[in-house]
Amino acid sequence: MTARTSVLADTACAGLSALVTGAGSGIGRAITLRLVELGARVTGLGRRAETLAETGSLAADRERYDYEVCDVRDTEAVVAAVGRTGARHGLGLLVNNAGGQFFAPATGISAGGWRAVIDLNLTAAFTVTMAAYPFLAEAGGSVVNISLSGVERGGMGMAHSVAARSGILGLTRTLALEWAKDGVRLNCVGPGTVLTSALSDEAGRHVHDNLVARGTPMRRATAPEEVAELVAFLAGPAGAMMTGQLIQIDGGAHLGPGLHMLPEAYA
Ligand SMILES: CCCCCCCCCCC/C=C/C(=O)SCCNC(=O)CCNC(=O)[C@H](O)C(C)(C)COP(=O)(O)OP(=O)(O)OC[C@H]1O[C@@H](n2cnc3c(N)ncnc32)[C@H](O)[C@@H]1OP(=O)(O)O
Numbered sequence: 001m002t003a004r005t006s007v008l009a010d011t012a013c014a015g016l017s018a019l020v021t022g023a024g025s026g027i028g029r030a031i032t033l034r035l036v037e038l039g040a041r042v043t044g045l046g047r048r049a050e051t052l053a054e055t056g057s058l059a060a061d062r063e064r065y066d067y068e069v070c071d072v073r074d075t076e077a078v079v080a081a082v083g084r085t086g087a088r089h090g091l092g093l094l095v096n097n098a099g100g101q102f103f104a105p106a107t108g109i110s111a112g113g114w115r116a117v118i119d120l121n122l123t124a125a126f127t128v129t130m131a132a133y134p135f136l137a138e139a140g141g142s143v144v145n146i147s148l149s150g151v152e153r154g155g156m157g158m159a160h161s162v163a164a165r166s167g168i169l170g171l172t173r174t175l176a177l178e179w180a181k182d183g184v185r186l187n188c189v190g191p192g193t194v195l196t197s198a199l200s201d202e203a204g205r206h207v208h209d210n211l212v213a214r215g216t217p218m219r220r221a222t223a224p225e226e227v228a229e230l231v232a233f234l235a236g237p238a239g240a241m242m243t244g245q246l247i248q249i250d251g252g253a254h255l256g257p258g259l260h261m262l263p264e265a266y267a
Pocket residue numbers: 099100101102103104108109110111112113114116117120148192193194198199203206207211259261262263
């Protein structure tokens with residue numbers, strides 16, 4: 001079944017200035033393209049200039065897109081890039097999307113592996129959000145943190161990532177309380193399986209046979225465009241009273257057996 005995803009009014013994000021991390025591929029690119037289509041101007045952030053530039057070449061209006069090359073694990077670079085973006089354009093929306101992990105049982109995660117995933121998926125989002133705060137407060141803006149389906153229940157093969165994203169959920173809810181006085185809202189979006197290029201051919205059979213066919217009650221993957229529409233909804237006026245939420249967009253995966261990256265979960 002093909003999803004019909006574009007339901008928001010064409011001007012739903014008109015006048016919004018956004019920063020999207022990981023805008024050069026997959027979900028981050030889909031979010032960026034949809035925000036521009038809905039009238040926002042977007043700065044994309046990532047480590048590779050080529051992919052970030054390619055996102056611009058696909059945008060409905062290239063004039064409303066630019067990018068900053070930056071590793072979100074590099075605090076100094078983040079503070080500089082977010083500061084430049086905020087000073088240039090203001091900041092009404094931050095999407096912390098850059099992230100990822102390797103899949104391994106907890107016993108296969110070294111101290112270095114743990115640190116790498118926590119740095120990328122928890123500490124970096126904290127750094128970016130703190131750097132964005134003065135601009136978000138000035139605009140009465142919002143933050144959407146891209147998380148994972150199943151973050152509240154666990155997922156085999158993802159101890160480090162689920163721990164990081166649980167931390168993000170706690171951070172989201174705490175800042176939703178602390179920053180409500182500034183009119184700043186924060187929410188988490190937890191996608192299920194999204195077939196981006198990050199999921200290699202090697203993992204393809206496991207993804208189709210287990211994560212989609214057996215782990216997802218709706219029996220299909222989530223489209224990146226569906227995640228993008230939800231982010232735009234949360235960022236726009238219709239989301240004005242939503243804060244501190246975790247919204248899982250996963251075809252019910254969080255209710256069923258869950259999305260586990262270890263084959264033995266489905267044995
Ligand atoms: C078998 C079935 C698989 C099914 C897959 C289905 C997925 C379904 C979707 C559900 C949910 C999740 C979705 C997603 O997130 S999609 C993907 C988005 N993109 C990615 O995940 C790729 C991103 N990964 C990375 O960028 C890197 O792996 C990472 C940031 C995590 C680490 O980067 P870094 O450059 O810091 O890495 P290093 O090489 O320097 O290594 C650092 C330490 O980590 C250890 N390591 C690295 N890879 C592995 C591995 N595969 N297994 C074990 N350990 C690993 C490495 O050894 C270093 O540790 P030491 O210092 O101790 O050596």
